[in-house]
Amino acid sequence: MxxxxxxxxxxxHKERSQPQARKRFGILEKHKDYVIRAKAFHKKQDTLKILRQKAAFKNPDEFNFKMINSKTVDGYHRSKDEVNKYSAEEKIDKLTASLQCTEGQSSRRHVYFAEDREEARELDLQSRSKSDISAIEIPKDIKKKMDRAYRDLETHF
Structure with a gap:
């Protein structure tokens, strides 16, 4: 028998479907979806663990070709070409040219040409009203990079 x-x-065997009352919370995660997500998470954790172990057991005295081709200047590793490439004034000019914004204000401006004083006043009023309306927020990561560049520029003065 x-x-x-x-x-x-x-x-x-079928898993139960998403209850109608919980549809607003999105797709119900099934067990097979959980297994895939959990395996991916554990794989990433294992990779991070291996990398941490490699970093912990790394020999700081091990030879690397960058040891020959670089130099430490004020605590920063710089390549020898970069150290001698520019003079101090050229470095400052390069840094100031790369910085586009000053304290949140854009350095780009439109230039308008007027034929008489009245037209110039009108254009000036229009440009001021547009600049008030179009105030743009700078993203945090870009602002952080700008601040770092300004600090670097201040150290060269």
Whole structure:
């Protein structure tokens, strides 16, 4: 009898569907989705663990070609070419040219040409009203890079 019972196809087990009252919370995560997500998470954790171990056991005295081609200047590693490439004034000019914004204000401006004083006043009023309306927020990561560049520029003075 047991062999006959094993021959008869049985319906596959189905997971329950998302209840209608919980549709607003998005797709219900099934067990197979959880397994995939958990495996990916553990794989990333294992990779990070291996990298931490490699960093902990790294020999700081091990030879590297960058040891020959670089130099430490004020606590920063600089390549020898970069150290002697520019004079101090050229470095300052390069840094100031790369910085586009000064304290949140854009350095770009439109230049308008007027034929008389009245037209010049009108253009001036229009440009002031547009600049008040179009105040743009600078993203945090860009602002952080700008602040770092300004600090670097201050250290060169």
């Amino acid at each position: 047991s062999s006959l019972r094993n021959c008869v196809p049985r319906p596959a």
